[in-house]
Amino acid sequence: MKNLTYPVITENLSVHxxxxxxxxxxxFTAEEGMIxxxxxxxxxxxxxxxxxxxxxxxxxxxxxxxxxQDVSKLPPQQRAALGVGRTFQVVNIFSSLTVFENLLLxxxxxxxxxxxxxxxxxxxRFLSIKAREMMxxxxxSEKSDILAQTLSHGDQRQLDLMLALIGEPKLLLLxxxxxxxxxxxxxxxxxxxxxxxxxxxxLMIEHDIEVAFxxxxxxxxxxxxxxxxxxxxxxxxMDPRVKEIYLGEEEA
Amino acid sequence: MFHSRKILGRESLVTFxxxxxxxxVWVIMPLFLNNYWISVLIETxxxxxxxxxxxVLANYTGFPSLGQAAFFGTGAYTLGISxxxxxxxxxxxxxxxxxxxxxxxxxxxxxxxxxKGIYFLFITLGLAQILWxxxxxxxxxxxxxxxxxxxxxxxxGLSWWNLSTASGFYYFILTIFILAFLALxxxxxxxxxxxxxxxxxxxxxxxxxxYNVWLHSYLAFIISGFFSGLAxxxxxxxxxxxxxxxxxxxxxxxxxxxxxxxxxxxxxxFLGAVIIVLxxxxxxxxxxHWLLIxxxxxxxxxxxxxxxxxxxxxxx
Numbered sequence: 335m336k337n338l339t340y341p342v343i344t345e346n347l348s349v350h351x352x353x354x355x356x357x358x359x360x361x362f363t364a365e366e367g368m369i370x371x372x373x374x375x376x377x378x379x380x381x382x383x384x385x386x387x388x389x390x391x392x393x394x395x396x397x398x399x400x401x402x403q404d405v406s407k408l409p410p411q412q413r414a415a416l417g418v419g420r421t422f423q424v425v426n427i428f429s430s431l432t433v434f435e436n437l438l439l440x441x442x443x444x445x446x447x448x449x450x451x452x453x454x455x456x457x458x459r460f461l462s463i464k465a466r467e468m469m470x471x472x473x474x475s476e477k478s479d480i481l482a483q484t485l486s487h488g489d490q491r492q493l494d495l496m497l498a499l500i501g502e503p504k505l506l507l508l509x510x511x512x513x514x515x516x517x518x519x520x521x522x523x524x525x526x527x528x529x530x531x532x533x534x535x536x537l538m539i540e541h542d543i544e545v546a547f548x549x550x551x552x553x554x555x556x557x558x559x560x561x562x563x564x565x566x567x568x569x570x571x572m573d574p575r576v577k578e579i580y581l582g583e584e585e586a
Numbered sequence: 587m588f589h590s591r592k593i594l595g596r597e598s599l600v601t602f603x604x605x606x607x608x609x610x611v612w613v614i615m616p617l618f619l620n621n622y623w624i625s626v627l628i629e630t631x632x633x634x635x636x637x638x639x640x641x642v643l644a645n646y647t648g649f650p651s652l653g654q655a656a657f658f659g660t661g662a663y664t665l666g667i668s669x670x671x672x673x674x675x676x677x678x679x680x681x682x683x684x685x686x687x688x689x690x691x692x693x694x695x696x697x698x699x700x701x702k703g704i705y706f707l708f709i710t711l712g713l714a715q716i717l718w719x720x721x722x723x724x725x726x727x728x729x730x731x732x733x734x735x736x737x738x739x740x741x742x743g744l745s746w747w748n749l750s751t752a753s754g755f756y757y758f759i760l761t762i763f764i765l766a767f768l769a770l771x772x773x774x775x776x777x778x779x780x781x782x783x784x785x786x787x788x789x790x791x792x793x794x795x796x797y798n799v800w801l802h803s804y805l806a807f808i809i810s811g812f813f814s815g816l817a818x819x820x821x822x823x824x825x826x827x828x829x830x831x832x833x834x835x836x837x838x839x840x841x842x843x844x845x846x847x848x849x850x851x852x853x854x855x856f857l858g859a860v861i862i863v864l865x866x867x868x869x870x871x872x873x874x875h876w877l878l879i880x881x882x883x884x885x886x887x888x889x890x891x892x893x894x895x896x897x898x899x900x901x902x
Contacts, residue, residue: 428787
């Protein structure tokens with residue numbers, strides 16, 4: 335019975351591109367309400383794994399369950415409707431729209447209003463209120479009218495995250511949320527992620543090993559598309575094999 | 587603090603004022619113009635509607651098509667064939683034309699949305715060329731390259747509104763144009779219209795936010811085709827004659843250019859159409875080689891104002 339409530343379960347999940355086995359036989363479980371980090375050297379299949387979970391890629395073999403439901407064949411929009419939000423390694427926002435418009439577009443997907451063509455979007459007050467509240471909370475009120483493409487990289491990362499969050503997802507996939515951020519920005523975002531984890535389950539790909547150790551309650555190490563190690567941050571830190579493939583590489 | 591631009595909010599007052607003034611100008615102008623210039627004004631409305639329809643697909647949703655004339659020609663030919671060959675009344679002919687336009691949109695949409703980018707450009711072109719070839723070859727129905735003659739204008743049955751006069755017909759076209767224009771403005775500012783821009787900006791982002799990108803693109807294609815097709819119906823009434831030219835790639839490319847010239851908004855596409863139509867007429871006064879002038883104009887715009895005129899006006 336408890337199995338059914340796991341936000342993410344993958345069973346022998348595999349995908350290959352031509353001859354390359356990008357994700358191989360990954361059986362993985364994420365528990366509810368905690369931060370679960372996925373680390374591994376470049377090319378380990380981390381983003382591919384995320385793309386499989388969010389539905390951007392179809393698996394070659396294996397199954398994916400989200401919140402107990404088999405979603406292996408569902409397209410990304412239906413998985414989003416189940417409560418999956420995600421961010422991207424390369425910031426993925428609506429560049430030529432303002433911050434406010436970005437949020438409105440993300441917010442309106444939640445209701446049965448996305449096909450309404452006979453009413454001005456602006457007439458949906460609750461959407462603009464929701465967007466404004468979020469901008470206030472995140473310190474974006476002054477940037478409401480700025481085109482997303484002119485924001486600083488750090489702000490774009492935050493906007494990417496806000497887009498994922500405005501629909502209040504039950505599962506949040508963060509793909510290298512601190513990539514390209516300054517030390518100060520990383521610290522801010524780390525705090526934000528910690529706060530978010532009180533409300534939602536977070537799966538996080540993290541290149542910055544210190545951030546991963548600081549935030550995650552559980553860490554899965556991917557290597558060449560397979561699960562190489564899995565455990566608490568302490569266990570991973572002590573694992574000599576992990577040091578060899580991942581930490582060793584960093585030092586070299 | 588109310589910020590926002592483009593999709594909603596503060597700008598709307600300015601927008602409404604601009605629309606009001608624009609409409610007023612088009613209402614008043616014919617009072618001071620002779621029949622020739624009234625027909626030029628009608629052309630701005632007809633091609634303006636064509637370009638605005640295309641703009642929904644090309645500028646808003648990010649699918650530049652080289653086959654939009656398919657809708658224009660379908661509207662024009664179906665109206666003409668229904669009136670001339672089938673002997674139907676005006677009401678029935680309009681209905682048949684709208685059905686034909688929708689059928690072309692629904693079927694072509696499924697085919698063209700299998701592709702992206704340059705392939706989209708060519709498949710839309712190819713499909714439109716098929717219709718062009720049918721119009722060219724099927725002489726008994728379409729009149730072939732001689733065109734289809736004998737189209738008549740509707741009679742509103744109002745003593746004060748006679749469509750056989752230049753200005754009476756002009757105001758008839760203007761009325762339909764204004765309704766279509768307002769409908770397009772509403773659609774592009776609606777929740778659905780916003781999703782079109784989202785698809786243009788990032789399909790992956792849209793799908794991960796819960797949108798069915800294919801379906802939204804398909805709806806954009808159909809809405810776009812509907813309005814461009816409606817323009818074709820107006821054209822048949824205006825010109826009283828339909829030829830394969832109305833299904834040609836030249837027309838599609840012109841529509842695309844009007845949208846680019848306008849800078850990507852609905853009213854910009856209309857502005858683009860006004861400029862192109864006026865320039866065509868004026869260039870043809872000056873020289874028989876007016877196409878050279880148009881060619882030079884296209885090149886200058888693409889090189890120096892690639893983002894179009896409304897873009898220049900919006901961003902100081």
